[in-house]
Amino acid sequence: MLRSMYAGISGMKGFQTKLDVVGNNIANVNTSGYKKARVSFQDMMSQTLSGAEGPTNTRGGVNPQQVGLGSQLGSIDNIHTQGNRQTTNRILDLALEGDGMFVLGKDLSYNAGNRASSGVDMQDTPLSFTRAGNFYLDDEGYVVNPDGLYLLGNVNPDGSKVDDYLGKIQIPQDAASFSIQGDGLVTYVNGSGNVQSAGQILLAKFSNPGGLQKTGSNLYQITNNAGVFTDDGNFDTIDDLVIPEENGSATIVSGALEMSNVDLAEEFTEMITAQRGFQANTRIITTSDEILQELVNLKR
Template sequence: MLQSFYTAFTGLNAEKNWLSVISDNIANVNTIGFKAERAVFEDLLASSVTTYNNNSPKNKEIGGGVFVSSTVKDFSQGTFMNTNNPLDMALDGEGFFMVKSNDGLTYYTRNGQFRLDANGDIINMLGMKIQGWMLDDKGNMAGAISNINVAMSMDPKITKEVAFKEPSNLDSRVDVITSAFDPADSTTFNYVNSQTVYDSLGNPHTLSYFFQKIDTGTWKVYTMMDGSLIPVMDGATGQYYKDIILKFDDTGMPTSATLDTQVTLTQNESLTAATPGIFTLTNLPVIGSIHIKSVDGVTMNIHDLGDGDGDGKGDLVDDNGNVVGTVDYTTGTITLTGDLSNSTNLTVDYLNSEVAGTVAGDFKDILVSGYDPNTGATSPFQFTVNYNGMRQLASDFIFYAEQDGNSKGDLMSVSVSEDGVVKASYSNGKVRDVARLAIATFKDKEILVRKGSWLYLPNQQTFTPVIMPGGVISKVRSGMLEMSNVDIASEFINLITAQRAYQANARVITTDDQILQETMNIKR
């Protein structure tokens, strides 16, 4: 008789524990990344006796009740909520984000609420750092899994390579030009376009390309920086040349490049004026090549427009296009005017001593040698130009060239692609792939135990996860959060079931008490 009391009592305890699980699920209906728990009931056996009649077994089994032996997590994916915060992330598929605490312990979570701290580390709401692989300049994963850190600024990078890309095109239909090139005379070239390159301190410079068609399938290319003609170099000999001759085949593909017209590059020539404002160059300059870098010790950027009217003279202009002097190409005399007319010292770069002659080049690797205002002649501003992507077809001129330099930039924003690549955008217009998120999963996710605050740990540290980059087993959805997967309707049904089951077990105890009372009354 007393056994039934205890059997019903186990039912009360089991339903009470189930109510605790249900209430926990309902309480966490708004918890980001929460996974619902399901109670697992297991029966108890009070006695089991087997007897035989005519060699046939007869079982007598009396149950001892029930208990909640464990809970099972429902790892099905929750619905996504749009937050428009790029560092809010949700995993569309299997896996967990990996976060590391200050004591070096790695936790696993589906809660993708992250932010950038003052040091540039991506952290969760508990200050734990998200884990992944840092990427090198080429976007390759470098080193082991570590904290993801986004640089708050980007250092300047000197331009080392310029490359023409498709659909760059020189129009094959234009006329051949036979007159000598003069940057001030638009009739001496067919096409001009510019791009920005950067020196060692990140200062921008305007690099201009002048294309002159000299024969069928043959073009001369002149390069100017900040309005001054700069040479190309033969890397083997160190000799300078004024221009490049590009040749194309009958399909419009580049076939060869020749360095044309040998010149001398005079850098950092210091001149003193016998008469204020009037200076004489040591050598006669090539038209359009003069670049005055300083006047009376003050840094300047004055360049030569060229001889536009054929009188043997050219104007000198500053960055704002103001005429500040003239140059006589026949005497090498520079005359500064206006506010600079009383100057007595200047520093100048220019090309001189033209010599007929060519040398074979490589259209994929033309070395251009300009000037670096920060280092001068000690370290010329040199970069390669790759013309491999240039075409010559019967189509309009198209200019598209990429360069690898940049100015200093400050962090503007951070975004994450669906393959888990963290991208940083800087004020200099550059977007850098910084890192790639590490996503972990387990062969048996039931080894994970809740540690509170959205975190999980394996119940034994010997269980290691399968780790792979984002985008492999799941897509990373930036600007979204995964909501709790608790189904309110199901939980309410479970709540009613648990309540009725508790009442039923309580009725059993009441009935047992009544029967026991009747038994006690037999003595009367």
């Protein structure tokens, strides 16, 4: 059979995947904190008809002659560029301006010293990371995301002051008001009118955020290729997280949300090119089929 037919099939498969990715980007155009994906292709192995030859005393060199066998999926990249900021004027809507992600977990209250002695690797801890900053208060005053995961930060067990303790951030139910500053410091006014600290939101910063794995619900999990910023590569202590506005980390903007970084104009353009590419590859198959039909009709 003709090589062009199988090359066309490989092209169709690739553009199908590209359309899947583009469709998912468009579906999440209004998803808070969503990071768009991009597809890249690679050529497949080429069949060598003749190899290269170097020049001699009587003639020049000859280049190799190869026939490509189609294309294949190269990568699906998550593009972690900054999304547009949408003002909501809601205190618990938090947008990140810069690098970093919110740290979420279940009912976790880790003492930094105990964790360091146990040598816990970040990949063994039930932590999730997100750029979506739409948070809420549960019935006990803890700051949670829409799925009920706690927003983790630097707090003291009794919530009286910021201390070296990673845990859940809680706003007392009798608090008259509360606020969140750009450096993540959460303060509230108690019943006596005094300002107290509920803790400080910390961020996780990665050298390769594209290496994070999406798990749904705007959440990411760490992988071996994410490149977490730690001294020894392990998530052992609270020191492995970063304070907002320090060391190049993001600033927290209260009363706003970071929206998706999807550009509809770009996505529709990519959709058109994927559609035309798919059509062109189907034409290759039909043309190859016509040639085969002519060969079959040679003997009548």
